[in-house]
Amino acid sequence: MPPLPRVAVLLSGRGSNLRALLDHGNALGATVVGAIASRSDARGLRIARERGIPTAINQRADHPTRRDADAAIVSRLQAWQVEWVVLAGWMRILDDVVLKAFPGHVVNIHPSLLPAFPGLHPQRQALAAGAERTGCSVHLVVPGPVDGGPILAQAAVPILPGDDEESLSGRILEREHELYPRTVSRLVRGHHAAEVRQAELLTVP
Structure with missing residues (x-):
């Protein structure tokens, strides 16, 4: 049996999406070989x-x-022989030095239905805009605008009367924990990004 793809997770906070990936177990189809905070x-x-x-x-x-910091990330990832880089609450914009080292192999999850509400505080943005729904999006990270890479998968979350940023964030996070491991699994198993998108685009009307 060939070795499983090697994945590293970049995070900045509580690591709940890291836990979701690990809890996916063998179904993830990859080995998480390192985490950088x-x-x-x-x-x-x-x-x-x-x-x-x-x-x-x-x-x-x-x-x-910032470039020096991200060059150090690349060095660490290469030392771990990483093939895929999974951002899980990583709160820094990656320099192109990382994206060029792992072209097409850096993936992120963002708590909105992109292209709506990119960047910081997307839940707050959605509430301020009076949106009826929001959700989460898994996308490839590429050079260019923040959260502007090809969308691979989405899951919608309704905005309920009385929602605030905390309650909405909690419900979105539940969907993230379902969507992210499944989408990462398809990517690392060799499915082309377009195939993943077709299979996993879960936004509801």
Whole structure:
């Protein structure tokens, strides 16, 4: 049996999507070989360490420039022999040095139905816009506008009367935990991005 694709997860916070990927078990079709956090206090580091996954910390302040910081990420990923880079709550814009090192193999999940509400605080944006629904989107990360890469999968979440940013974020996160492992699994198993999109575009009317 050929070895499973090697995946690394980049995170900045609690690591709930990392946990969802790991809980997918053998169905993920990949081995998570490392986790990099942009903050030393990221709770996701504990999840990785409890599962025996190597970790690293890459804080922007520890490097002269953003490019230097991201070059260090590339070095670490290459040392782990990573094939796929999965962003799971990574709160920094990646420099092209990472994207060029792993072309077409960097994937992100964003809590909105892209192209609506890209960037920071998308739940707040959706509420302020009076939207009736929002959701989450899995997309490839490519050079260009933030959250502007090809969309692979989406799941919709209705905005309910009385919703605030916290309640809406919680319901979106539940859908993320369902959608992200399934989409990553199809990618790492060799399905072309267009095939993944056709199979996993779950936005409801």
